Amino acid sequence: MGVSQNDxxxxxxxxxxxxxxxxxxxxxxxLGIDDNLPVKRGGxxxxxxxxxKQGKVLVYxxxxxxxxxxxxxxxxxxxxxxxxxxxxxxxxxxMCGTETGELIRFELLRHLTILNLNQ
Numbered sequence: 001m002g003v004s005q006n007d008x009x010x011x012x013x014x015x016x017x018x019x020x021x022x023x024x025x026x027x028x029x030x031l032g033i034d035d036n037l038p039v040k041r042g043g044x045x046x047x048x049x050x051x052x053k054q055g056k057v058l059v060y061x062x063x064x065x066x067x068x069x070x071x072x073x074x075x076x077x078x079x080x081x082x083x084x085x086x087x088x089x090x091x092x093x094x095m096c097g098t099e100t101g102e103l104i105r106f107e108l109l110r111h112l113t114i115l116n117l118n119q
Contacts, residue, residue, distance in 0.1 A: 014060060014067050019053035024087045024094075028061060031091040031109065049108075051082030051096055057106065071111055078104055 028045030048060040048067075055078035059071040084097035092109045 014048075014062075016050060016052070016058065018050075018056065018058070019081075021051045021053055021081050021083060022085050023048060023050045024085055025049075026087060026089065026091055028063075030089055031112070047091060049085060049087055049094060051085045053081040055079065055081060055098065057082060057085065057094070057096060059108070059112075071108075073106065077106075078102060 026047040026049075028047045031047065046062045047070075048062050050058045050060070052058065054075070056075060057071075057073045057077075058069060061068050061070050078096065078098045078100075079102060080099035082096045083099050085094060086096075087094040087108070090109070091112065093105055093107050095103060095105050097103050
């Protein structure tokens with residue numbers, strides 16, 4: 001099987017191993033993280049949030065062609081798949097809705113701050 005001409009247009013590919021239902025992208029440099037924390041700045045950085053059919057939200061930091069999974073919400077946080085996802089530009093928190101009618105708020109920035117302090 002030959003290589004498709006479209007393959008050279010793909011900039012980045014992340015294998016999720018889960019079924020995505022929706023996603024949001026934030027400018028990493030706009031996150032409301034205290035300047036004293038060891039957060040790498042510079043380049044084209046994005047924070048990618050992916051909601052899944054399995055009821056989880058995956059958080060990735062994407063830097064050019066590199067990506068790193070920062071967080072994954074615990075299984076059982078939501079009953080059923082995540083059907084809607086909204087994030088504040090500051091990254092303070094996100095809200096998601098589930099197929100069973102739940103709304104869940106997650107303190108994203110606090111978890112990212114803890115993660116950065118422990119690295």
